[in-house]
Amino acid sequence: MNDDVHVTELTLWDVPSATVVGEQVRFVVGARCSAGCNLGGRELGIYDQQGACVGMAKLGREVWPGTEALYVAEVQASAPPAAGSHQWEVKATGWDTEAPHAAGSYPVAIRVVDTPDCVVTVKAVDKESQAPIAGAHVVMHPYRAVADAGGVARVRVAKGQYDILVSGRGHVAACISVEVAADTAASAELEADQPWVPSDEEIA
C-alpha cells in the first residue's frame, strides 16, 4: 500500500447474539482513520454473503465518547428471512478526505432464530447472604440477558436443553443445566469472589 494512503479501521459492537426471524438487526459501527482524519459524514455499506447491499449508514459528526477519532453510525437492517447463521460485511469504500483512504471491511455474524416459545426466569443471588446480584449476566447460548436490580433476568428461548451460565460483579460464575419445555424459573447462587492480597490468600 502507498504510504500516503490512510487505512480505515472498523469496529462493530452491540451486534445481537440472536435476532428473531422478521425482526430488525441493529448494531453500531465505528470507523477510525489510522492517521486520525475526520471521517464524519462518510458512508458505510452493509452487505450480505451474496454481496447484496442490505443497508447503508452514515458516520456521525461527533467523535465517540472515550475515543480520540472514532466516528460512529447506528445500523439497522432487516434480518435474513430464514433461521440460521449468516455472514454480513460492513465496508468502507475508499474515501478521499484530506488524503486517500484505503477501503476497510469488518465481518458481522448474524444469527437468526425462530420465535422463542419459552421464558426462563433466572434469579442471581449471593450464596451466603442471598442478596440479589443486580446486573448479573445470564447466557443460554445464543440467548443473553442482564439481570435487573432485583437480580432477575428473563431470557426468551426456544425449547431445548441449555447450560445457563451466570456471572455477576464480584462473584464466581456458576453453570446450571436445564431442560426447557415450558416457562421455567431457575436460581443461581454465586459465591463471592475473594479479594487477592499478596501472600495472604490462605489467611484464616
Place this chain on the structure above:
Amino acid sequence: MTKKRGNKPGDDASISRRDFIKRGMVAGAAGVGAASLGGCATGVTQSASAAGIQWDYEVDVLVIGSGASGLPCAIRARDAGLNVLIIDQNFDVGGKMLHSGGQVSLGGGDPCQLRDIAGQGDKEGLLKVAPLHKPADMTEDADFLFKDITDWSVLDVGANAPYRYNDREMHRAWADNCPATRQFLMDNYVRFTRIQGTHGTGGVSRARRATTFLMLGNKTDVKAGTITREDAGIRGKSSSHFAPRFMESAAKWVAPNAVWNGAALTRGLEFSAREKGIQFMLNRRMTEIIREQQFAGRVLGVKASYSPRFDPDTKVRLESYYQNGNVDERRATIHIRASRAIFVGSGGHSANPQLRSMFYPAFNEPAFVSSGWAMIGPHGGDGSGIVAGMRIGANLAGMQQNLGITQSFHIPPRIATRDTYTDMLPGHPTFPFRRSTGITLGTSSYEHLIAVNQVGKRFFNELYVGRRHLSPIWPGGQRFGVPTHSLKHSQYDWRNCSPDWVRKMYNGNAALDAAMAMNEGSQPPHFYSGPLWAIFDQGTLDRDGWNINPPFTADNGYFFRADTIEELARRIEKGHEFQRVPLKYLSDTVRQWNSYVDKGADPDFGRGKDAPMHKIDKPPFFAAAICPVWHDSYGGMRINGKGQVVDTEGKVIPGLYSGGEASGGGNQHGLGRALVHGYIAGGSIAKERG
C-alpha cells in the same frame, strides 16, 4: 533517640568514618590499612588481593542485607556486645520484609502459642479478641515441628512435595529455635496477633502463624506500638514511607484499630536495632567477599560499591525512613573489614534472570521481575550474596527447590503494572519507579478479558491465568491438598501422597508455562517469550467495574487505550519497553475470539463451559500488561545448624554465616524461616572468637 526522616546524612544522627573506625577499635579491631591486618590473620598466607587491601572500615560483625535474616542476626550480635554494621544495597531498611504480610509461622511451643493456649493477652494489653483456635490445636513441641517441616508425604494441589528435600540439620535447628526467636522478636518491638492457622507452605500440621501489627493512633511510635492512619495508608489512595503497602485491619485477630503487615515487623526491628547502636550503611552493595585465600582461611571483609537511588522525576537521592545510626559513605568503592564474622542476608536470586533461568530457562525474560521490584531497586534479589559466596568456595543447597513451591513464580492477578506482586500506592518514595498500582482482578474478572502473548496470540484459558496452586496449610482439607483436617493430619503417612489422593485433590494448571512458552516472536539466541497482554474493552469496564484511573494505571508503558484494536497494537509496539516484535496477530485474535463468543464455544482453550464469554468489541479498547513474577527464591549457600556457610567438602568457611533466601536447603515459605536463621546466626556469631 531514634529520629524520623528529615534528618540529613551528616547531621548528628550520622557518624563519621573516623568515629566509626574508633568504635571498631574499642571492640578490638585492628585498625586501618593492610599493614595493620597481620595480627588478624589465622596463620594462612593471605591471598595477593587480600594482602593489599586498604580497609576503610572495621567492625566486629558485618551484616549484608537489612531484611528478615539480617536484622535479627545484627540485633542478637549487638545484644552480645559486639560492634555491628549492616550494609544494604537499597536506600531504606527491610528488604522484602517491608512489603511482606508480616506473617510469621513458628511453633514448637512458642510464646504466641503458649499465650493463646492459656487464653492470655499480651503484656501491653492490646489483644482484645479471644484466641481463635482451641488449645488442643496449638499445643505442640519442637519434635513435631521438625517433622512437620520435613514431612515428605505432604503435597500441594500441583503435586509438588515442598518439604521432602529439606535439609535435616538446618531444620532441626530451626525447630529448636522457634520459641526463642518469637520471644526475641517480641522483645524488639514486634507485636503479634492471635495465632491464625498456618501460613501457606509454612508448615502443615504443627507450625502456627501470628501476624505483626500496630495500633492506629495519633502518632507513629513503634516503641508505643502506634501508627497514624496516614502512615498505615489510605485504602485505594496512598501508602507511606513507613509502610509501602496499605496496612489492612487486624480487628479479627487483635482489636478494633489494629492494622497489620510487614511494616509492623520491619520498623519494629529496625527501630530496636538503631536504638541499640547498630550502624547502617545504606546505598552500599556488597560485590565481593574477601577471604584469606580464595578457597581457604577466614573471611576477612567485603568490597562494596555505592548504589544510591534517585527519584526518577526530581533526581533527588532517596533517603531512609529512620536515619539515626546511618553512615553516609558515598565513595564509589570501599572495603569493610569484619574481625569476627560476616553474615550474608542479602536475599535470593529472584531478580537475576541468569540465575533463575538455571531452574526455569524461560525466566531469562528480563521483562519479568521479582516481587517488590520498585521498592527493592535494581540490585534487590540479584543473588549477589550467593554469587560472592560461590566465588570463595561456598557450597549450594536446595537449588531445585524453586520448582517445588507455588509461591516461587506465578502470575499475580494484578495487571497494568510491572510490579504485579505488590499493591503499593503513591506515598512511598519508590512509587515513581512503578507509577501505577495496577488493577487487581478477582477470579471472576478474567472472564472479561483475553490474554495474548507478544505476537498477539492467546495462550491459555484466561480463567486460569491468575490462579496459582494453593499451598498445603493447617487446618488443611482437600482445597489445600491435605487429606485430613486439623490435628488428624498424620505426619510421614504414605496416604497423604497416595495415587488415589493425588487424583482426587490435584488442581494444577499450566497457565504460567503456557505464558512463558516460545512463540513466533521468540528470536535466537535468547528466545524470549516476551510480554503478555490483557486485552479488554469498554464493555469490560461497564460489566465488571474496573478502575482504570490513576494511580491504578499510568502512562508508563504498561497500560494502553485506543479507538481500535489495530491502533492498540501500534501503541503497545511503540510504548512498551520489552515489546520487541509486532503484535501482528492481535487483530485476527480478537476477531476470532468474537466469533467464538458468537458460537458459544472456544475450541482453542475450552472457554464457555464455566463462565459467560463476552465479545471484545466496544471501544475504546485497552491493553494492560500481565507480568509473571518470581516472588521468593529457594536455593542458595549451604548452611549448617549454626548458620555457618559450608564449602563443597562439608567444611565450615570460618567467619561466614548466612540465612534467609541467600541460603538454601529449605523449602519453607514465609518469614519464619529467615527470622530464625538470623536469630541462630547472631547467637553463633556471639560465640565466635574475636
